[in-house]
Amino acid sequence: MLDQETARERALEAAGELFYSRGIQAVGMDAVRNASGISLKRLYQLFPSKEELVLEFLRQRDSRWQRALAGYVDAQPRPEERIAAVFDWLYKWFSEPDYRGCAFINSFGELGAVSTEVAEQARHHKKAFHDYLAGLVTASGRPAELADQLALLAEGAITTAAIFGTPEPAHQARDAARFLMHTHPGPDLPELRR
Missing domain, CATH: 1.10.357.10 (Tetracycline Repressor, domain 2)
Incomplete structure (x- = not known):
């Protein structure tokens, strides 16, 4: 299991690539989960809302x-x-x-x-x-x-x-x-x- 900081960085990297290439509104947390390999539950532990991730x-x-x-x-x-x-x-x-x-x-x-x-x-x-x-x-x-x-x-x-x-x-x-x-x-x- 990834430590907190590594999981956070991986989620941010995946979200950043998706937000920049597709647009923020077109990207849901499921897409970030799929791109980062981090479970949805863990994503919401790291970032309680999509706006916080943005x-x-x-x-x-x-x-x-x-x-x-x-x-x-x-x-x-x-x-x-x-x-x-x-x-x-x-x-x-x-x-x-x-x-x-x-x-x-x-x-x-x-x-x-x-x-x-x-x-x-x-x-x-x-x-x-x-x-x-x-x-x-x-x-x-x-x-x-x-x-x-x-x-x-x-x-x-x-x-x-x-x-x-x-x-x-x-x-x-x-x-x-x-x-x-x-x-x-x-x-x-x-x-x-x-």
Whole structure:
């Protein structure tokens, strides 16, 4: 018999794959049971409701997504390279064979009107992404409003890539971001000259 943590992780992994590929409302607890190999009784011991499973899936996905983005972007040496790298990372994500858009936009579209907790989790994720972009903009010495513009470019690319099934919107958004950075030049900071 699986220990509590292993069973929980297995259930979350199965639920995450199903929710992301099929949609949350289309996936019942029976499908999660079948995909995870964990009995329905045990699933409900781990997650007393489907909504709790959905919320934990979103929390886990948020954490993994933010870490993966920051790991890629923060490896760039210069502030403006980090901003452009956000869109390069998006291109890699959009190129994944199972890319189906943003899990937070998708979950908000499905459940945002009926679950305040799902809506709040989606808002939390989008705010954390915006705050991350704002930190990159601040580090580049550019005006704060550039972060709002970059966030709109990124969100538009995320949605467009999902709808049209191509990663190209990330490159188009990166080009637009570079144009915006040129229209909002940063001060001549020493770290920009490296």
